[in-house]
Amino acid sequence: MTAPRLLDVAAAAGVSRATASRVLAGTPRNVDPDLARRVEEAARRLGYRTNHSARALRTGTTGTVGVVVPSLANPYFVQLADAIAQQVRAAGGQLVVSDAANSPAIEAEQIDTLLSGRVDGLLVVPVSAAASGPAVRAAAGCAPVVLFDRWAHDSGTVAVTLDNAAAMRLLLDHLDGLGRRRIALVAADQASSSGAERLAAFTAARGADAVTVLLPSFTTDAGRTAGRRIAERRAEVDAVVCGADVLAVGLVSTLQRSAVSVPGEIAVTGFDDTEMLELLDPPITSIRHPLADMAEHALALLQGPPADRAESVERFPPQLVVRASTDADVSP
Amino acid sequence: MTAPRLLDVAAAAGVSRATASRVLAGTPRNVDPDLARRVEEAARRLGYRTNHSARALRTGTTGTVGVVVPSLANPYFVQLADAIAQQVRAAGGQLVVSDAANSPAIEAEQIDTLLSGRVDGLLVVPVSAAASGPAVRAAAGCAPVVLFDRWAHDSGTVAVTLDNAAAMRLLLDHLDGLGRRRIALVAADQASSSGAERLAAFTAARGADAVTVLLPSFTTDAGRTAGRRIAERRAEVDAVVCGADVLAVGLVSTLQRSAVSVPGEIAVTGFDDTEMLELLDPPITSIRHPLADMAEHALALLQGPPADRAESVERFPPQLVVRASTDADVSP
DNA sequence: GAGCTTCGGGAAATCGATTTCCCACACTCT
DNA sequence: AGAGTGTGGGAAATCGATTTCCCGAAGCTC
Numbered sequence: 001m002t003a004p005r006l007l008d009v010a011a012a013a014g015v016s017r018a019t020a021s022r023v024l025a026g027t028p029r030n031v032d033p034d035l036a037r038r039v040e041e042a043a044r045r046l047g048y049r050t051n052h053s054a055r056a057l058r059t060g061t062t063g064t065v066g067v068v069v070p071s072l073a074n075p076y077f078v079q080l081a082d083a084i085a086q087q088v089r090a091a092g093g094q095l096v097v098s099d100a101a102n103s104p105a106i107e108a109e110q111i112d113t114l115l116s117g118r119v120d121g122l123l124v125v126p127v128s129a130a131a132s133g134p135a136v137r138a139a140a141g142c143a144p145v146v147l148f149d150r151w152a153h154d155s156g157t158v159a160v161t162l163d164n165a166a167a168m169r170l171l172l173d174h175l176d177g178l179g180r181r182r183i184a185l186v187a188a189d190q191a192s193s194s195g196a197e198r199l200a201a202f203t204a205a206r207g208a209d210a211v212t213v214l215l216p217s218f219t220t221d222a223g224r225t226a227g228r229r230i231a232e233r234r235a236e237v238d239a240v241v242c243g244a245d246v247l248a249v250g251l252v253s254t255l256q257r258s259a260v261s262v263p264g265e266i267a268v269t270g271f272d273d274t275e276m277l278e279l280l281d282p283p284i285t286s287i288r289h290p291l292a293d294m295a296e297h298a299l300a301l302l303q304g305p306p307a308d309r310a311e312s313v314e315r316f317p318p319q320l321v322v323r324a325s326t327d328a329d330v331s332p
Numbered sequence: 333m334t335a336p337r338l339l340d341v342a343a344a345a346g347v348s349r350a351t352a353s354r355v356l357a358g359t360p361r362n363v364d365p366d367l368a369r370r371v372e373e374a375a376r377r378l379g380y381r382t383n384h385s386a387r388a389l390r391t392g393t394t395g396t397v398g399v400v401v402p403s404l405a406n407p408y409f410v411q412l413a414d415a416i417a418q419q420v421r422a423a424g425g426q427l428v429v430s431d432a433a434n435s436p437a438i439e440a441e442q443i444d445t446l447l448s449g450r451v452d453g454l455l456v457v458p459v460s461a462a463a464s465g466p467a468v469r470a471a472a473g474c475a476p477v478v479l480f481d482r483w484a485h486d487s488g489t490v491a492v493t494l495d496n497a498a499a500m501r502l503l504l505d506h507l508d509g510l511g512r513r514r515i516a517l518v519a520a521d522q523a524s525s526s527g528a529e530r531l532a533a534f535t536a537a538r539g540a541d542a543v544t545v546l547l548p549s550f551t552t553d554a555g556r557t558a559g560r561r562i563a564e565r566r567a568e569v570d571a572v573v574c575g576a577d578v579l580a581v582g583l584v585s586t587l588q589r590s591a592v593s594v595p596g597e598i599a600v601t602g603f604d605d606t607e608m609l610e611l612l613d614p615p616i617t618s619i620r621h622p623l624a625d626m627a628e629h630a631l632a633l634l635q636g637p638p639a640d641r642a643e644s645v646e647r648f649p650p651q652l653v654v655r656a657s658t659d660a661d662v663s664p
Numbered sequence: 665g666a667g668c669t670t671c672g673g674g675a676a677a678t679c680g681a682t683t684t685c686c687c688a689c690a691c692t693c694t
Numbered sequence: 695a696g697a698g699t700g701t702g703g704g705a706a707a708t709c710g711a712t713t714t715c716c717c718g719a720a721g722c723t724c
Contacts, residue, residue, distance in 0.1 A: 347703075348703065349705095351702085362701065389708095390708070
């Protein structure tokens, strides 16, 4: 029992392949409704599935988009990939997700693999603002590429990101409003545009002599290191803004172990609003990205004219989500 | 500037398409080494990438496998998908991951989408032992399908799973060895084979009158509900085995909020050994799945002869990972 | 009713790589 | 030297759906 082909459906319905294709692919619907019904009926009866390889070969499009994220170990990127997947599926496509293991070299490899004729377009969350550019630029020469959540220098394409400066202002204003004055920053991964922008915005607002802890990577373990440093300087600090949720998680757990009360003594905020935050004790205040909107827009850019993908950065508005780690009165 | 085709490479190297294909696809290497070098050189110079749609159409294989997991909101399934992805990539293929949103109906849909000529084979972590069977059986009629981590009734195919009964014994023996006698179980999702097997193994070992909390789903929130129930009955319990890590996370956080010390008053174990466990306070004892081995074996079954995929369940040995949630002496 | 426009639908070319034949050439053996 | 053997490589068929032409029929106008 070999799989039925379009030819078989056409024969069963008593029409030509051309007509069957027009009906099933939904191209210019100038087909007699009666014939159309016969074709659809035949297709159903035979259990016909269109062969996507053949379609892709003929049309030159695969209906698949790829996304390369820095690391799936960070739940924020899982959430991000999921938001993109939903938009892609809603449009009848498929998403392929690749993990760059936080390395620009592996990232370049993954981009290359995905580009080998398997995807119509590519969304990339670049690992590094400086080092990811060349690979992205090369890819953008072959297929539509849009950067997502972060940008890279000299990438040759558009980036759909969060307005990190506005987000930082939201957090600082919020803490200010609660009477916190000695605000520290825990920043990570200065190589990424988001890490760098968040640090820059903080410094712009609070001056260069505010307490700042710089860490190499966005991981919970880095957050614990930060927790130890902050605990040592607890006298100078009454609030900590973390550049990522995973940092905040590690930080809070370490602070609590050092008998620093959160938010009593030190208020803490995250960044990215991953789902795990609500489940901690206390739940952590964070910044929510409008991921669905961003994904929708990025996909539109992928499919739109190349002119819309000129190198530039588009920034979406962040949203502050207040939880008990800054304001104990908020119900958990 | 249109993308170079095999024809262009062949012309540039002064050979026929056939020879160029033999060289680049690596089929029967009866090609003069000198010609081969010329072809490879030409391909590199022109920046040739083989068109996977065309190859797939001709060979009938896509080099892609799909995996359907119950929910990517559960970090265990992210880890599982990642383990499979690594094996697939090592073999030069691609992985497409789909999320069934914990619903057999959506699961059936995702299976159907993936099967439409886009994947060579399918790995499924079935949502439900009872309800997932029919869709899997239908899929197994069209393409190689292997169940992973869980099995389903009447699926018509082989399942590569963990030996849940052995895992439960490891946990109970460990707790026993620590002098814990009043052991409770927090079990979830009896509809899944893993949920059901873990409950059955616990009941077999401890008898039906041991304290047992049954929950609908594997989520952290369910874990908090369990935490409240256990806290109410704290006098009857000195250890809790959770059927999944996400449950343990919610449980521990709720117990601590109720001033129950872990492991002082109640020891807690998880199940699945997701990475987040090390980061909690205390880190949680759990069961590690040999995911890499399981993935390798499952992929071998996918590619092997259909006879090897007769309906059956293969069980891999679990490994106990002891952390401070059961044994305070273990360094965190 | 002749001529013109529409419109539905069929025949066949097309997408690009793979693979089956099969030929030509070189080399070995008697 | 002639026949036999093996091997590298080219011409062309093939995978299955889409899409461009193009033709015939039906509807319309005057």
